[in-house]
Amino acid sequence: MKNTSEGGNGSRNSQSQKRQRSHSETLIDLDDLDCLICYEPLTIPTFQCDNGHVACKFCWPKLKRCPLCALPIGNKRCKAVESALERHIVPCRNSKLGCTKNVPYGRDSTHEKEYCKFSLCSCPEIDECKYTGSYKDLLFHYLTSHMLKPDCFFTFGESRNVRMHINDKILVLLTLDKTMLFTVQCFREPNGVYVAVNYVAPLAPEIVEKFSYRISHSFNGETHSHKVPEMKRILGVSFQIPREKNLMFVSNNFLSGEVLEMELCISES
Structure with missing residues (x-):
């Protein structure tokens, strides 16, 4: 016992x-x-x-x-x-914004950086604005804080002409169907210009919207087209040329001055 x-x-x-x-x-x-x-x-x-x-x-x-x-x-x-x-x-650093998930301690958490739906997005007008806010609040900020360009609106599935000066580097587009922000960016290279179209939003699985786009540029009767089956989402605009080159490239031989005339169609996937 x-x-x-x-x-x-x-x-x-x-x-x-x-x-x-x-x-x-x-x-x-x-x-x-x-x-x-x-x-x-x-x-x-x-x-x-x-x-x-x-x-x-x-x-x-x-x-x-x-x-x-x-x-x-x-x-x-x-x-x-x-x-x-x-x-x-530890709790996700976005816990104060509503995230309830826990993540490994450290600075390499892809959840916090990209996949958390509460991740902060930056205003695409980065030359004049330092605003960062939630994905849901970003459009309201943009509509109330920045002058809208007359040609910034588009409709999903419909082609539209896009005209932008290469030195402007960025054109912000707003959809009439949903409250979303898209960007068209130009990246100048010695041999020409890369053009990218992105959707401003986190990579969170809860944000189920996926989009594709087709963009083309014509010069002297010759057309260069580029299709992307799934558009990239970004938390903020960067003027560094993306590492992945899944972009439309227009060589200097097909440029007429510093203005790009393009045709763009953004569709829901």
């Missing part, structure tokens, strides 16, 4: 320790999961010097010695920190 009693107490003590350990993990100081160099959240892999000072995967390639103790950084992975990172989750 005595052995049974001790065994029972040992089992209860073991379960208690597990509960305490689990509870302590939820109370971890998030500062302990920051890089000691840049003070940004750590992500896997993490590296350490011989004294155990941790550097993130972004700082580590730039270091030869630990800036805290001058010992070599080397290629030692810090498995203890990596294990903590794998276990630790």
Whole structure:
């Protein structure tokens, strides 16, 4: 009976320790999961010097010695920190905006950056406006804060002429059917101009709208056309040429001055 009693107490003590350990993990100081160099959240892999000072995967390639103790950084992975990172989750940074999902602690969460429907979108008029807001609020901001161009409206499935100056870089389009913003962008290259059409919205699965487009440019009787079966969604406009070259390209030989005359049709997929 005595052995049974001790065994029972040992089992209860073991379960208690597990509960305490689990509870302590939820109370971890998030500062302990920051890089000691840049003070940004750590992500896997993490590296350490011989004294155990941790550097993130972004700082580590730039270091030869630990800036805290001058010992070599080397290629030692810090498995203890990596294990903590794998276990630790925090509310999405958009929780104050209504998101209820939890994400792994760190700065590499694609949910927060792209797939959260509460991710902030930037006003496409970035030269004159620094507004950022929810996908649902962006159109109201645009309609109340910016002058609409006479030719900015279009209807899904109907072709329309688009005329824009290459140096303007961007033309904002609004649909008459739904409350959505689309952008036509020009990216100047030495040999010509890339043209992209994007939909301003997060990649959230809850936003089910998908669109395709067809765009063409004619010069001296020759027409260049480009079709995209699924339009790219963007959180904000960038004037850097996209890495993916699924864009229409108009070479300098087919340009007449600095104005592009194009035909565009945006359709619901």
